[in-house]
Amino acid sequence: MSARIKLRVRQALVGACLMSAAGIAGAEYGLNLRQGVTPIAQGAYSLHMLILWVCVAIGVVVFGAMFYSIINHRKSKGAVAAQFHESTAIEIVWTIIPFLILIGMAIPATKALIAMEDTSNSDISIKVTGYQWKWQYEYLGEDVGFFSTLSTPKAEIFNQEAKNEHYLLEVDNPVVVPIGKKVRLLITANDVIHAWWVPDLGMKKDAIPGFVNEMWFKIDRAGTYRGQCAELCGKDHGFMPIVVIAKEQADYDKWLAEQKQSASAASADSNRVFSKDELIARGEKVYTANCAACHQANGEGIPGTFKPLKGSPIATGPAADHLSRVLKGKDGTAMAAFGPQLSDADIAAVVTYERNSWGNNMGDVVQPTDVKAAR
Amino acid sequence: MSTAAAHDAHDHGPAKGLSRWLFTTNHKDIGTLYLLFALLMFFVGGAMAMVIRAELFQPGLQFVNPMFFNSMTTMHALVMIFGAVMPAFVGLANWLIPMMIGGPDMALPRMNNWSFWILPFAFAMLLSTLFMDGGAPAGGWTLYPPLALQTGDAFPFVIFSIHLMGISSVMGAINVIVTILNMRAPTMSLMKMPLFVWTWLITAYLLIAVMPVLAGSVTMLLTDKFFGTSFFTAAGGGDPVMFQHIFWFFGHPEVYILILPAFGIVSQIIPTFARKPLFGYSSMVYATASIAFLSFLVWAHHMFTVGLPLAGELFFMYATMLIAVPTGVKVFNWVSTMWKGSMTFEAPMLFALGFVFMFTIGGFSGLMLAIAPVDFQYHDTYFVVAHFHYVLVTGAIYAIMAATYYWLPKWTGNMYNETLGKWHFWLSTIFVNVLFFPQHFLGLAGMPRRIPDYSIQFTEFNQISSIGGFAFGLTQLLFAYIVIQTIRGGAKATDRVWEGAEGLEWTLPSPPPYHSFTTAPEVK
Numbered sequence: 001m002s003a004r005i006k007l008r009v010r011q012a013l014v015g016a017c018l019m020s021a022a023g024i025a026g027a028e029y030g031l032n033l034r035q036g037v038t039p040i041a042q043g044a045y046s047l048h049m050l051i052l053w054v055c056v057a058i059g060v061v062v063f064g065a066m067f068y069s070i071i072n073h074r075k076s077k078g079a080v081a082a083q084f085h086e087s088t089a090i091e092i093v094w095t096i097i098p099f100l101i102l103i104g105m106a107i108p109a110t111k112a113l114i115a116m117e118d119t120s121n122s123d124i125s126i127k128v129t130g131y132q133w134k135w136q137y138e139y140l141g142e143d144v145g146f147f148s149t150l151s152t153p154k155a156e157i158f159n160q161e162a163k164n165e166h167y168l169l170e171v172d173n174p175v176v177v178p179i180g181k182k183v184r185l186l187i188t189a190n191d192v193i194h195a196w197w198v199p200d201l202g203m204k205k206d207a208i209p210g211f212v213n214e215m216w217f218k219i220d221r222a223g224t225y226r227g228q229c230a231e232l233c234g235k236d237h238g239f240m241p242i243v244v245i246a247k248e249q250a251d252y253d254k255w256l257a258e259q260k261q262s263a264s265a266a267s268a269d270s271n272r273v274f275s276k277d278e279l280i281a282r283g284e285k286v287y288t289a290n291c292a293a294c295h296q297a298n299g300e301g302i303p304g305t306f307k308p309l310k311g312s313p314i315a316t317g318p319a320a321d322h323l324s325r326v327l328k329g330k331d332g333t334a335m336a337a338f339g340p341q342l343s344d345a346d347i348a349a350v351v352t353y354e355r356n357s358w359g360n361n362m363g364d365v366v367q368p369t370d371v372k373a374a375r
Numbered sequence: 376m377s378t379a380a381a382h383d384a385h386d387h388g389p390a391k392g393l394s395r396w397l398f399t400t401n402h403k404d405i406g407t408l409y410l411l412f413a414l415l416m417f418f419v420g421g422a423m424a425m426v427i428r429a430e431l432f433q434p435g436l437q438f439v440n441p442m443f444f445n446s447m448t449t450m451h452a453l454v455m456i457f458g459a460v461m462p463a464f465v466g467l468a469n470w471l472i473p474m475m476i477g478g479p480d481m482a483l484p485r486m487n488n489w490s491f492w493i494l495p496f497a498f499a500m501l502l503s504t505l506f507m508d509g510g511a512p513a514g515g516w517t518l519y520p521p522l523a524l525q526t527g528d529a530f531p532f533v534i535f536s537i538h539l540m541g542i543s544s545v546m547g548a549i550n551v552i553v554t555i556l557n558m559r560a561p562t563m564s565l566m567k568m569p570l571f572v573w574t575w576l577i578t579a580y581l582l583i584a585v586m587p588v589l590a591g592s593v594t595m596l597l598t599d600k601f602f603g604t605s606f607f608t609a610a611g612g613g614d615p616v617m618f619q620h621i622f623w624f625f626g627h628p629e630v631y632i633l634i635l636p637a638f639g640i641v642s643q644i645i646p647t648f649a650r651k652p653l654f655g656y657s658s659m660v661y662a663t664a665s666i667a668f669l670s671f672l673v674w675a676h677h678m679f680t681v682g683l684p685l686a687g688e689l690f691f692m693y694a695t696m697l698i699a700v701p702t703g704v705k706v707f708n709w710v711s712t713m714w715k716g717s718m719t720f721e722a723p724m725l726f727a728l729g730f731v732f733m734f735t736i737g738g739f740s741g742l743m744l745a746i747a748p749v750d751f752q753y754h755d756t757y758f759v760v761a762h763f764h765y766v767l768v769t770g771a772i773y774a775i776m777a778a779t780y781y782w783l784p785k786w787t788g789n790m791y792n793e794t795l796g797k798w799h800f801w802l803s804t805i806f807v808n809v810l811f812f813p814q815h816f817l818g819l820a821g822m823p824r825r826i827p828d829y830s831i832q833f834t835e836f837n838q839i840s841s842i843g844g845f846a847f848g849l850t851q852l853l854f855a856y857i858v859i860q861t862i863r864g865g866a867k868a869t870d871r872v873w874e875g876a877e878g879l880e881w882t883l884p885s886p887p888p889y890h891s892f893t894t895a896p897e898v899k
Contacts (some may be wrong), residue, residue: 030816032816044748051742062735066731069714070728073713073718081649081650082715082716084654085655087654091658099700106692110689113747113748116748116751157435163435167434168828168829192522193519193522195680206680208616210613210615226830228823232515235441237441237826238441238827305442333525
């Protein structure tokens with residue numbers, strides 16, 4: 001390569017670097033941090049931009065000096081090495097200047113942090129509980145609560161169908177909140193550590209068993225905001241999304257009233273007597289939503305990790321033991337207690353389904369009233 | 376290697392055959408074993424990374440199931456950190472420290488043999504978990520409970536292999552400290568030691584301070600799983616967050632264990648090829664010591680989202696930002712060393728310059744991550760993945776490669792193929808950026824780390840990253856080829872090898888005698 005071509009290449013490289021630096025600033029290409037829809041997220045975004053530009057500026061100076069030196073102070077150009085070294089004055093200067101820059105960053109960061117951690121004077125409190133692998137939301141003081149699980153069909157995940165626009169970022173029951181209200185989340189977990197994160201809301205918090213963490217957000221505009229569990233929580237960590245729908249206050253009130261109504265309808269099921277076919281049909285749905293992630297749709301589990309139900313001593317043993325295992329779980333394993341998670345009718349249905357599927361042929365039926373008695 | 380080294384009449388040459396390697400107490404042989412082991416583990420860990428990048432090439436599940444994917448991310452980290460980077464640095468320490476300080480060998484040669492030979496067993500045990508019921512550990516290399524406690528049969532094997540790695544590291548560290556403090560040529564005062572020796576001395580103290588902490592924390596996991604304790608189980612009155620505090624009290628100094636020797640290497644190489652003394656030797660020493668000290672005060676910046684009290688978040692944010700100061704001093708010193716030098720760009724220098732440039736990029740993203748209110752957005756996303764791969768791959772591993780090219784002629788007596796070395800550098804540098812730079816964008820756009828499948832908006836950058844990953848992986852085969860080729864032969868290297876090289880190791884023949892210095896050299 002001639003010297004001129006080398007220079008061209010260098011110019012092109014420098015140009016490419018500058019262009020990519022400019023590109024970083026353009027959020028429209030999906031290159032930058034999302035600006036979000038809450039004051040917290042916007043605060044984080046402007047801090048992010050501040051630090052980014054400070055880094056770019058320092059980078060231009062440092063890399064500028066480095067590349068100037070690489071280009072000009074090379075032996076092939078006849079450069080003769082100077083022998084200067086050690087200068088306490090210079091060392092002090094380049095210790096103090098970065099220190100001052102850091103103070104300049106620390107002040108806005110401290111302000112932002114204090115605002116983020118202030119969960120006082122909230123309008124609504126929602127308790128969020130992480131499970132392997134779903135989220136539970138309970139609206140405190142409203143008697144409304146539900147589980148939220150991934151609704152993307154398995155066929156899309158296994159590439160048998162085209163993936164939809166919200167692939168892996170869609171749930172059966174989204175969280176609904178009013179806009180312009182300070183919503184406080186009380187976050188905990190039931191089994192392992194999870195983390196609740198919706199990028200547009202600007203904050204993530206770990207959901208830790210035995211702890212209740214707090215975070216808050218106030219959403220400016222109505223819309224649907226999507227996020228995911230952010231802390232590795234096992235096999236389906238990538239498959240427990242979060243969907244928040246922010247509505248006008250009136251729409252939110254309407255939604256809340258509907259939720260209360262359907263909750264009371266569900267509790268009526270606790271006293272009904274179901275036919276075996278009804279229970280098995282309902283049980284299959286409950287199984288798919290709650291059990292199949294570990295025990296698999298075919299009931300065979302995953303060897304060494306998750307026990308099979310097909311032909312298992314529990315599922316083909318006394319119904320009372322089977323029911324108790326589903327209600328109370330098993331300590332020290334991934335088998336959670338489903339008593340607090342599912343209704344009497346759902347538990348009755350799923351136990352009946354498990355006892356009469358995949359070649360398990362117990363023929364018996366567990367009714368919601370049995371579940372109520374066993375709780 | 377050093378077979379031709381019959382430096383005097385004594386029968387001190389290497390034994391023949393396999394027993395040379397099994398029973399060796401020679402610092403050069405043990406250094407070679409460490410380095411070859413690290414190279415092997417680099418490819419094992421790299422193969423796991425290829426599985427990860429293949430699965431992430433497209434959304435949807437294609438090649439592996441999520442559990443195996445999680446095992447791959449977990450094992451990739453454990454193998455690369457404990458099997459590739461740390462042993463490579465210990466290997467370099469073994470080869471170089473006695474030669475650099477004017478000593479005959481390491482101070483504790485039998486322990487040296489032991490600390491190496493533990494490793495193949497530790498990693499055989501770790502890798503055997505891939506074939507166990509329940510699979511290899513899949514809860515992340517950080518082993519956070521309660522998730523880690525759900526590991527299958529592999530669990531005790533993982534814990535024991537970590538214990539073994541820790542024992543090996545601590546023994547290696549003791550050896551380094553004793554050697555440096557006792558085996559120097561009489562005229563080599565501490566402040567005349569090469570920076571590689573200095574950084575390793577400080578690293579060795581970090582190792583001794585924190586490896587037992589790791590051992591303690593994983594032992595508590597073991598008793599939680601098998602002996603009914605509840606250190607980390609909330610239901611039994613324990614505290615899952617306590618594990619994270621203990622782990623990161625080890626983990627953050629560990630990060631500097633992985634980078635301080637790299638600082639030392641780069642501080643040796645840049646003056647050689649700039650033909651100019653290091654700009655600020657003593658400030659480099661003080662900066663290294665400051666970084667090591669601060670590394671004990673910043674662990675909770677890995678835990679900003681666990682729900683620390685505000686005062687805690689502020690303290691750890693400020694302390695973390697402070698690390699930028701001594702790190703900046705180092706970068707400024709390297710650049711000032713180049714300034715008005717007379718530079719040439721052989722492979723070691725290229726890798727050292729690549730280190731300065733890309734490690735600094737990793738440093739910038741590190742500074743961004745230090746800012747707690749924004750870390751809430753970055754935490755556990757691909758932005759973090761990009762950050763630590765910039766500091767570990769283009770940082771630590773680039774330094775190890777620079778060191779290999781720099782000292783390989785000294786070790787083997789043969790010059791490596793410079794053209795291939797340059798190809799290796801440029802291909803690696805292009806592809807490593809194709810691999811990791813887009814991961815910044817993925818993280819900022821909201822892609823969490825450690826997921827086997829992702830929403831479709833992340834597709835393009837994942838594909839670019841995977842292509843970079845495969846190409847970077849293939850390029851490293853070239854590195855192995857160059858190293859093997861150089862070991863087998865090549866143009867003879869002079870004693871000094873490089874025109875601008877300074878230091879005692881360059882006063883020895885290439886390859887050096889089996890026992891480095893039998894009489895202490897004079898240090899000016």
